[in-house]
Amino acid sequence: MCYFEDDLAKHPIREMVDAGLRVTINSDDPPMFHTDIGSEFVKMATAADWGPDQIRILCLEAVDGSWLDDVG
Numbered sequence: 247m248c249y250f251e252d253d254l255a256k257h258p259i260r261e262m263v264d265a266g267l268r269v270t271i272n273s274d275d276p277p278m279f280h281t282d283i284g285s286e287f288v289k290m291a292t293a294a295d296w297g298p299d300q301i302r303i304l305c306l307e308a309v310d311g312s313w314l315d316d317v318g
Contacts, residue, residue: 254293263300270308 262269271290273283291301 254289257290257293259290260294263294263304268307268311269304270311271304272308 259269259271271283271286273279273281273286276282287301287304290296294300
């Protein structure tokens with residue numbers, strides 16, 4: 247269980263984003279924690295009042311952080 251699961255509005259990720267840090271949203275062992283990456287994005291976006299533009303940035307930062315080669 248996530249430490250902040252009871253109140254994601256208190257999660258420090260909001261301050262991290264505001265400070266310009268690159269952050270990612272992840273799901274850790276979905277079967278064990280009964281979640282998936284989509285649900286994690288929805289929960290955090292709702293708690294942080296983030297719209298599609300911020301979610302797009304987080305997704306692109308996750309791809310960049312994965313060290314995958316550019317395709318395209």
